[in-house]
Amino acid sequence: AALPLVSLTSYTALVKIGGLHKGSRVLVLGGSTSTGIMALQLARAYGAAHIVTTCSSRNARFVKRLGADEAVNYHVQDVWKLMREGGKSFDIIYDTVGGTAVWEGAATGVLAAGGQLVSITGDVQRTLDVSDLFARARQLVTRKAYCAFALRGAGYHQYTQPGGNSADLDAIDALVMKKQMRAVVDKRFRFTLPDMKRAFKYLMAGHATGKVLIVMK
Helix, strand or coil: CCCHHHHHHHHHHHHHHCCCCCCCEEEEECCCCHHHHHHHHHHHHCCCCEEEEEECHHHHHHHHHHCCCEEEECCCCCHHHHHHHCCCCEEEEEECCCCHHHHHHHHHHHEEEEEEEEECCCCCCCCCCHHHHHHHHHHHHHHHHHHHHCCCCCEEEECCCCCCCHHHHHHHHHHHHCCCCCCCEEEEEECCHHHHHHHHHHHHCCCCCCEEEEECC
8 A cells, every 4th residue: 555656656757757777867856755765766776876865864864775875954955056066967856845946956957968857746735726727837838848948958747647557567566576665654543533633634744754554454
């Protein structure tokens, strides 16, 4: 229950859209999120040359065990400024947290020529109405065009539903069997109304490291 959706989401983002391969330079925004956790393991399994992620200081060791070479504390450091001043650019930037700073930061040279910026959240995290959908479509077209020309063939992608088919699940299963990927469970709650309320409150607080599970029995 803790593996299929988040693993397919990150597999779609990194492998099918981002073109992850041996030697790729990967920046994962939100390395301790459930999708970020899968992304770090995927990047390591595919032989990425350098993996950077953002997280809080308390999760720095955790994300490095999963595959990150560098962990940037987003509370005190500006990852875009840090990477830019360090002369680092990335073939894939995977955004699991959202916000306009992602697009703005990537466009300053942190996204490499021909690289791919893939966001599973977009600029904001809220319910969309019809006018929002038109604005999102216009924004997407504008950013794709900018990446194609100003950033020398780079790509910009937003998606909320992972693709996935049996072949993708087989690829993930192979990594699991080789112990190159695993589900990380933060907390388990019982299948009772009070516990489910506690689980939802805990999840919405935004501090879970991995998945929050409801145990049905």
